[in-house]
Amino acid sequence: MRSLLNILARYHNLIIFIVLEGIAIYLLANGNNYHNSRIMNGLKGVTQSIEGRVNYTHNFLRLLEINKSLSAENTALRNRLERISGRTGSAFQSVSDTLYNQKFMYLSAAVVDNSVNLQKNFLTLDKGKRDGVSTDMAVITSDGVAGVIVACSDNFSVAMSVLNIDFKLSARFKTNGYFGSVSWNGRSPGYAVLSEIPQHVVVNVGDTIETTGYSSIFPEGVVVGTVSDFEKSGGDFYKITLALATDFRRLHFVEIIGNLKKEEIIKLETLTK
Amino acid sequence: MINTVLKFGLAFFLLILIQVLVFNNIQFSGFVNPYVYLLFILLLPLEIPAWFLLFLSFGTGMVMDYFSNSPGMHTAATLLAGFARPYVLRILSPRDGYESGPNPSISAYGFRWFFIYTSVIVLIHHIALFYLEVFRFADFFRTMLRVILSSVFSVAFILLIESYRKRR
Numbered sequence A: 001m002r003s004l005l006n007i008l009a010r011y012h013n014l015i016i017f018i019v020l021e022g023i024a025i026y027l028l029a030n031g032n033n034y035h036n037s038r039i040m041n042g043l044k045g046v047t048q049s050i051e052g053r054v055n056y057t058h059n060f061l062r063l064l065e066i067n068k069s070l071s072a073e074n075t076a077l078r079n080r081l082e083r084i085s086g087r088t089g090s091a092f093q094s095v096s097d098t099l100y101n102q103k104f105m106y107l108s109a110a111v112v113d114n115s116v117n118l119q120k121n122f123l124t125l126d127k128g129k130r131d132g133v134s135t136d137m138a139v140i141t142s143d144g145v146a147g148v149i150v151a152c153s154d155n156f157s158v159a160m161s162v163l164n165i166d167f168k169l170s171a172r173f174k175t176n177g178y179f180g181s182v183s184w185n186g187r188s189p190g191y192a193v194l195s196e197i198p199q200h201v202v203v204n205v206g207d208t209i210e211t212t213g214y215s216s217i218f219p220e221g222v223v224v225g226t227v228s229d230f231e232k233s234g235g236d237f238y239k240i241t242l243a244l245a246t247d248f249r250r251l252h253f254v255e256i257i258g259n260l261k262k263e264e265i266i267k268l269e270t271l272t273k
Numbered sequence B: 001m002i003n004t005v006l007k008f009g010l011a012f013f014l015l016i017l018i019q020v021l022v023f024n025n026i027q028f029s030g031f032v033n034p035y036v037y038l039l040f041i042l043l044l045p046l047e048i049p050a051w052f053l054l055f056l057s058f059g060t061g062m063v064m065d066y067f068s069n070s071p072g073m074h075t076a077a078t079l080l081a082g083f084a085r086p087y088v089l090r091i092l093s094p095r096d097g098y099e100s101g102p103n104p105s106i107s108a109y110g111f112r113w114f115f116i117y118t119s120v121i122v123l124i125h126h127i128a129l130f131y132l133e134v135f136r137f138a139d140f141f142r143t144m145l146r147v148i149l150s151s152v153f154s155v156a157f158i159l160l161i162e163s164y165r166k167r168r
Helices: A002-010 A012-032 A034-061 A063-086 A262-272 B002-021 B038-043 B050-068 B073-091 B111-134 B140-167
Strands: A104-113 A120-125 A138-140 A145-152 A157-164 A169-173 A179-183 A191-195 A208-211 A223-232 A238-244 A253-259
Touching (some): A012 B050, A120 A253, B038 B111, B050 B073
Antiparallel strands (some): A138 A145, A179 A191, A208 A223
């Protein structure tokens, strides 16, 4: 007993170090698994208000640029609206029930925190549960995909950015429809990797890659990027490098997309399994 | 005593502020992420008990983690730096011991000594931090490059701040 106390007295610094380091590693292990990024939400309450304020100033200084991109998007939307409203519907649709056919719900949000220099990057958005955001919703910009919501509190939500080595997304060639999986290799914030494309497919530099809509998170046909480089590796698949359409270094406004029919799809799919 | 606590409290607050508002926003190709908040751990008095230093490092790391959205990463790395500090100080002790002043600083122990002291602690901290961030040994050398580049910038900025402090 006495020698035990002696050891404790002698090595108390080492013991304190090991205990504290154990706590730190526990936190790290919890936080590293991105599902547990929701733990951070409780802790982030304080820092978010500061980040919000910093971001507000930052946005104010960039108003001109933001206005330009917004007005460009407005024009594009107006054009699309014009195209849709001009079309006469099919003969069978006598009642125009707009809610019945709507599959996706869009919600615009501002990015209050973002990084591109880490291996696991997350975006913090200023819309939360009170605005109808929930986990597994898609996040896109006017240029292309941006991420997936992984956690939300009442007023904020955290999205896993495409620039996260845990991120995976099903995507296909716009031209021929062959689909593969997009992930990030942690190197450059401008590029991602498209894998699982068999080698008999004809690939050209500049081909557009878009989402498939198989995951019920992203709607079909959102641009991911363009092929910037490809090579035939030893296996049966190509090694394709994508230039991402979204510039993550200047992300300010995003759209959160909820799938209104998701529960129905998942229910049907579990029924058949 | 109260004066010392106030002084270091202010230093802590300022360094965290500079780190979070300025240095965390340097997004230079992902290879250069300077962490100057370590200066707080570097500057603490030589007489500080080792256990207290450990708790201070732990707290500093926690605060950084809250601000940079990375649970445990800074905590683990800063704690390791705090744990290593007494050993580093023992190895680097000047010929006539630590007689020149109560705090490790350029003015008391000279530029050369402070440079080596800073480099060793920063390197320990950065190696722990960057490898914990990646959490896998694939891309070992790329991570090493990030560690070295970031360390160079961290040391440079820490020395810059420290020499400015000395002049005042």
